[in-house]
Amino acid sequence: MADPLHERDLARPALDLVAKAAGAYLEALPDLPVRDPAADVLFDRLGGPLPEHGAGTLAGVEELLDIGTRAAVQSSGPRFFHFIVGGATPAAQAGDWITGLLDQPAGLWVASPLAAEAETVVLGWLKDLFALPDSYGGVLTPSATFANLTALACARNWWAAAHGVDVTVDGLAGLPTMPVLTGGYVHPSNRKALQILGCGRDTLRVHTRDDAGRVDLAAIERALIEIDGPAVLIASAGEVDTGDFDPIDALADLAERYGAWLHVDGAFGLFAGVTPRLSHLVRGVERAHSVAADGHKWLNVPYESGFAFVRDADLLGRTFGASNAPYLPGAGDTHLNYNHLGPESSRRARALPIWATLRAYGRAGYRAMVERHHDLAVHLGALVEQAPDLELLAPVTLCVVCFRYRPPEPFTETELDELNRRLGTELIEDGRVYAGTTIHRGKVALRPAIVNWRTVAGDVELFAAVVREIGARVAGELRAGGRAGEA
Incomplete structure (x- = not known):
C-alpha cells in the first residue's frame, strides 16, 4: 500500500524528478510546436478506474511528467497567440x-x-x-x-x-x-x-x-x-x-x-x-x-x-x-x-x-517587455499589409493584430468567412503556431495576441508564413470544391 506517510522520504526525490524534466522541457520549449495532435492518444493513460492500490510517489510523478510534457499545449511558449495568454517568467515560475x-x-x-x-x-x-x-x-x-x-x-x-x-x-x-x-x-x-x-x-x-x-x-x-x-x-x-x-x-x-x-x-x-x-x-x-x-x-x-x-x-x-x-x-x-x-x-x-x-525585473524590465511586444505586433501588422493574400482589419493599437486571409482571386464575403473559419480550425490542428478566430465587423478574422516574454520576431514571422501556407491550401480546396459542385 502506497501510504504517503510511508513514502515521506520520497518528497525530495519526487521534486528532483520534476526539476530534471523541467530543464529539458524549458530548453526545448522555444522550438516546440504549440500542440502535437498525435499526443492526444496519451489522454487514455489519464483515465481508467480509481486505483485501489497506488503506484507510489515516484511512479505516479514519472507518469504524469511523461504524459504532461508530451501532451500539453505549449501555452507558455513563444508561439501561443491564442486567448491573450502570457507565459511565466523564470522568476515567476x-x-x-x-x-x-x-x-x-x-x-x-x-x-x-x-x-x-x-x-x-x-x-x-x-x-x-x-x-x-x-x-x-x-x-x-x-x-x-x-x-x-x-x-x-x-x-x-x-x-x-x-x-x-x-x-x-x-x-x-x-x-x-x-x-x-x-x-x-x-x-x-x-x-x-x-x-x-x-x-x-x-x-x-x-x-x-x-x-x-x-x-x-x-x-x-x-x-x-x-x-x-x-x-x-x-x-x-x-x-x-x-x-x-x-x-x-x-x-x-x-x-x-x-x-x-x-x-x-x-x-x-x-x-x-x-x-x-x-x-x-x-x-x-x-x-x-x-x-x-x-x-x-x-x-x-x-x-x-x-x-x-x-x-x-x-x-x-x-x-x-x-x-x-x-x-x-x-x-x-x-x-x-x-x-x-x-x-x-x-x-x-x-x-x-x-x-x-x-x-x-522591476519597472524597467516590464517596460522593455511591453514595448518589445508592441514592436512585434506592429511588425506582424506590417507583414500582413505587405502580403498580397492577407488583409489587416484594424489598426495595431497595442499587442493584438486583427486580420484575415484574403487570396488575390475574388471570393465572396461568405466564402471568405468559410475560408478563414477553416483556416482557424486547421491552424489549431497543425499546431506549429496557435491563434483563434473571431468575428470583427461582421468578418471572420484571426486575432493573435503577443504577450509572452519569450516571443521574438522569428515567432511572429513564422506565424504569418504558416497562416499563408494553410490559407493557400484551404483556398485551393474551396476553389476545387466549387468547381466540382458547378460540374
Whole structure:
C-alpha cells in the first residue's frame, strides 16, 4: 500500500524528478510546436478506474511528467497567440514552485503572516507600476473575471447604499435594476459578474457608435440624464479582438458629472500604462472607482492570477467581510485578512510569484517587455499589409493584430468567412503556431495576441508564413470544391 506517510522520504526525490524534466522541457520549449495532435492518444493513460492500490510517489510523478510534457499545449511558449495568454517568467515560475512548496493558506493573517505581508507588498508595487493612487484598496484574485466580479460587487454595494439598502445584509429584494452602461468593447466576463451578482447578465446597456463597437459617449450621457439615481459605467482598457481602448478619461468625466461609478476592465490593456509610449491609452484610469486586471496575461505569472483595486478601500471589507464565524478573527483583529476583502476564503499564496517577478525585473524590465511586444505586433501588422493574400482589419493599437486571409482571386464575403473559419480550425490542428478566430465587423478574422516574454520576431514571422501556407491550401480546396459542385 502506497501510504504517503510511508513514502515521506520520497518528497525530495519526487521534486528532483520534476526539476530534471523541467530543464529539458524549458530548453526545448522555444522550438516546440504549440500542440502535437498525435499526443492526444496519451489522454487514455489519464483515465481508467480509481486505483485501489497506488503506484507510489515516484511512479505516479514519472507518469504524469511523461504524459504532461508530451501532451500539453505549449501555452507558455513563444508561439501561443491564442486567448491573450502570457507565459511565466523564470522568476515567476520559480516563485510558483515556492508557493507550492510552502503551501500557505493565504486568507487569514494568523494562518500565514508571510502570505498576507507579501500580498500587501505586491498590491502596492502593482499600484505603483500602473500609476494608481496608493490609497486604493486591493486584493489578489484568481483572474480578471474574479477581479471584475470583486469590483462590480463593490459597485453594487455602493449603488444599493445610495438607495438606502445594505445589500450585504438584506440582498437585492425591493431594489430596481442596477443600471450598467458601457460600449461595445465590453468583455463577457463583466456580464458573467453581473449574472453571479444577481444583477442580470442581460441588463447591461451597450451604447455604440459603429459596428466596431466604439462607445457612444453622447448616448451614455443621455442615458445618465434619464436614470433616476446612480449608475455604473464600464470602460474597456484593451478590447480582445483588436486591442483598442475605450476613452477612459472621457468616461471618467461623465462619471464625475453624473455621480456614477466608473469601473475599468484592464485585463491586459492596463499594462499600456507601464510605458510612456502607450500610457495615453489608459489616461484617466487613476480616476476610476475600480480597476481589474489579469496577472497571467501580460504580467507573465503562472495561472491563476488577477487583481482588483477599489478607490474606497473600506468597500472591499463591507462587501466581502463580516462572516460572523466564531473560529475566525473578529472585529478586534487589526491585521489584513484578505479573505475578508474578496470572494475567496480558501486562497493560495498567489502573491509569491508576483513578488518574485517584480523583484527580479522591476519597472524597467516590464517596460522593455511591453514595448518589445508592441514592436512585434506592429511588425506582424506590417507583414500582413505587405502580403498580397492577407488583409489587416484594424489598426495595431497595442499587442493584438486583427486580420484575415484574403487570396488575390475574388471570393465572396461568405466564402471568405468559410475560408478563414477553416483556416482557424486547421491552424489549431497543425499546431506549429496557435491563434483563434473571431468575428470583427461582421468578418471572420484571426486575432493573435503577443504577450509572452519569450516571443521574438522569428515567432511572429513564422506565424504569418504558416497562416499563408494553410490559407493557400484551404483556398485551393474551396476553389476545387466549387468547381466540382458547378460540374
